[in-house]
Amino acid sequence: MSLLVTGSIGIDTVTTPYGCVENVLGGSAVYFAFAATQYVPVRLVAVVGDDFPNDFRRVLESRDVDLAGLEVRKGSNTFRWTGRFVGNMNEAETVDVDLNVLAEEAPKVPPSFADSKTVFLANTHPTLQREVLAQLDSPDLAVCDSMDIWITTERESLLETLRMVTGVIVNDGEARKLTDRVNLIEAGEAILDLGPKFAMIKKGEHGSLLVTNDGAFALPAYPTKLVRDPTGAGDSFAGGVLGYLTEQGKQDTDTLRRAMVRGTVASSFAIEDFSLRKVQNVRRREINHRIDELVNMLRFD
């Protein structure tokens, strides 16, 4: 029941066709943690600058998140991201990015976290992902994300990381770029050839695809008109998936399929409003209701 996530904590400014928010709490580890704590407690390993607002810290403290691994680095600034979503909002455009503290040394895993059994390595430099893994005793399940820039510029390092993880959660463009395959099932199988036991491929409004040695399993997105801000959808998906897998203590294909339903529902809440506005207040009851809706929509006998 010990789930560790390492990833970014950011201060985001986001514009979508539905409005704009400035200097709000964001980052992969944050969205992940809000989704995963619906299932299990989360141990956070991340670094912020000493400009990190106390209000944001309190938002994190409001959940079952162990902040022992949250380093506040003196004299540094927190990661900032300014982005926008246009048209069908399927992809973010980065308007401005200040890596700040993320460009410095990675945060350390506190000794009290070393026994974590499940770990999610959100998108970052693949060498840093391995450094975190190396500080853990013997996780049962290690899953990583990645992105274009590492696939292109740090391919060898990323391949080394892939040899060490149990699973991968990436989006369709990343899966294609990583494997040079257009067909997503072929891309997923090519990822399995690189080491992982499963590949979950996120397709935004088009749902997701799981590829394991048992085959390929597709799932549509939760059908919704309420899409105000897709920021954090992918990390919320991963949070729902890993939270559920940790709670279940299993990682067979059937459990992975059910985890994908939880990830789908987690992201459906994340996109309903800007920043954490919706996920901050969503109750487990609402989550369960939406899981039932999705499962019933897909029941044909």
Next chain:
Amino acid sequence: MSLLVTGSIGIDTVTTPYGCVENVLGGSAVYFAFAATQYVPVRLVAVVGDDFPNDFRRVLESRDVDLAGLEVRKGSNTFRWTGRFVGNMNEAETVDVDLNVLAEEAPKVPPSFADSKTVFLANTHPTLQREVLAQLDSPDLAVCDSMDIWITTERESLLETLRMVTGVIVNDGEARKLTDRVNLIEAGEAILDLGPKFAMIKKGEHGSLLVTNDGAFALPAYPTKLVRDPTGAGDSFAGGVLGYLTEQGKQDTDTLRRAMVRGTVASSFAIEDFSLRKVQNVRRREINHRIDELVNMLRFD
């Protein structure tokens, strides 16, 4: 149990990353008929030129297709389409098109077809679609397709057709263009406001979406690596849907959802090989097996 389809019969030349076929049998009515006859007999209303090969006629005769409505027009040439699919093969590029006989007068509905209870109006000029409808006594279910060019240049006529049909089966781009909505559920609801009781929106490799007054229902595509030629996928989908609905004699939301599963499976066979190569030989047993696979992939309890 009487299903009428009107649409094109064509001689296709198609190039995809997997090869090229020249002068093969194609056209919306043909793909539709091959999928629908897995469920019920089909009445065909279409026109070809006197260059239409006897071999192609025999292919149509090999199925339970009533050719009383197939007009062979003397002195005219059959519709010809040359197209290609590149990259992810999600959209056809038309390289060359000769409307030939399709640019002339529409074929007449034979009196023996006037009592048809179900009708599919494949993509053509919306005025011609209404002319066919007007020749039928009282269909229980009339469904139409359309495409960009009519949405743009014949909007008023298309809106008149939409007021007369029960349902619409279009692709995502067409639904968005028709309704000026980006979100596909909103697009589907906007289609319902135009008259139809249901909108089925095809998303290629991403599956399909059904919108009725009961809500929105998403379905993934059948996950397959076997995609050699997407020609006819959409019309095969419609054929599976209308064939099943005609067989069932119902059109409630649950039956529409199940029909969408049949459409999905029909298109999964169509894209496996060039032209009709696969669908010509597929057995009902294989179809049922694939339906079971899809339904089981989506079962979560």
